[in-house]
Amino acid sequence: MxxxxxxxxxxxxxxxxxxxxxxxxxxxxxxxxxxxxxxxxxxxxxxxxxxxxxxxxxxxxxxxxxxxxxxxxxxxxxxxxxxxxxxxxxxxxxxxxxxxxxxxxxxxxxxxxxxxxxxxxxxxxxxxGADVTASSIGIDKGAMKAAFAARGLPQGPYATVHRRRWDADPELVAATLEDRLPYPWFVKPARQGSSIGIGRVGERHELGAALVEAYGYDDVAIVEQGFAAPRELEVGVLGNEDIAVTAPGEIRPSHDFYDFEAKYLVESELVVPAEVADDVAERIDHLAREAYRAIGCRGMARVDFFLTEDAQLLVNEINTIPGFTPNSMFPRLWDAEGVRYPELVDRLLDLALATDA
Incomplete structure (x- = not known):
């Protein structure tokens, strides 16, 4: 045993x-x-x-x-x-x-x-799960987005803001962001998950408070362009060399966006499988595989997407240790594929034992 x-x-x-x-x-x-x-x-x-x-x-x-x-x-x-x-x-x-x-x-x-x-x-x-390199890239949104860009994956516009830049000249940082990104923005700590430290910015005067919140968790913040009512779609990925991808599921947040409370305290609606056209599902499958390979992932991951009102499909992020709570999308996605929770855990341990430490 x-x-x-x-x-x-x-x-x-x-x-x-x-x-x-x-x-x-x-x-x-x-x-x-x-x-x-x-x-x-x-x-x-x-x-x-x-x-x-x-x-x-x-x-x-x-x-x-x-x-x-x-x-x-x-x-x-x-x-x-x-x-x-x-x-x-x-x-x-x-x-x-x-x-x-x-x-x-x-x-x-x-x-x-x-x-x-x-x-x-x-x-x-x-x-x-993922090895040292893939884990470190996957947790760092700046490094992750750079890896996705190198792979040619579609992403929403974003900028990286170091704390020292903001402290040195906040007016210049704000003006530079306004030149690059239309409002609204979402400000996030670069190396943090579970939607902790995220703030929405609709006007310049809101930026300082959002960055202060993000800098409470990391010295680097990511500022992303927001979209009007995007659909939030996710897939689960399993495998080392040979990988499998689930059909997409959709999150319908209980709050304005999928923040910590909407994930863990106030139940959001998870639609599995998502109602998407076949060509969109095929595109998601392809991009999820490319995102997985872009960071050199193994074992498992959850890959998140935005589908905008004008039908743009954008890779949002990859999570190398997705949530396993009763409300988590990753086990629900695999359950819909016929892989029950106990079998999912078995598969993950088998994948781990098949790799070198």
């Missing part, structure tokens, strides 16, 4: 979302094939062995990793990686067990950005 290290929580602002995703994975993973070792990463970055019961604390809407369990660490050995438990005195440790494969269900910085992937690769543990 293979032993799976399930990593969740983490230091990012998407900590609670990661806990929700991990809870869903724990509920369906095949215990006849895998022994699961759930390890939560606290907000401060401590790895702690948990019992796998992920619940919300009293008075809180979303769960988080409790800072009560024993500290553990992953170390490389002569015959494979081991998870060890470190005693509180820091002077002794015991082996919890060998780790055969890891499933990082971590969203955002310090988990989805190549950092954890690099650690796992260093000690020789195969892991679910």
């Amino acid at each position: 293979k032993r799976v290290l399930l990593l969740y929580g983490g230091r990012s602002s998407e900590h609670e979302v990661s806990c929700l995703s991990a809870r869903s994975v724990l509920a369906v993973i095949d215990r006849s094939r895998y022994e699961v070792v759930p390890v939560g990463i606290t907000r401060e970055g401590r790895w702690t062995l948990t019992d796998g019961v992920i619940e919300s604390a009293a008075g809180r809407p979303l769960p988080e990793v409790a800072d009560a369990g024993p500290t553990v660490a992953l170390v490389g050995g002569k015959d494979g990686a081991r998870l060890i438990q470190v005693d509180e005195d820091g002077e002794s440790a015991r082996v919890v067990g060998r780790i055969d494969v890891a499933f990082p269900v971590l969203h955002g910085p310090w988990g989805e950005d190549g950092t954890v992937q690099g650690l796992l690769a260093t000690v020789g543990v195969p892991y679910v």
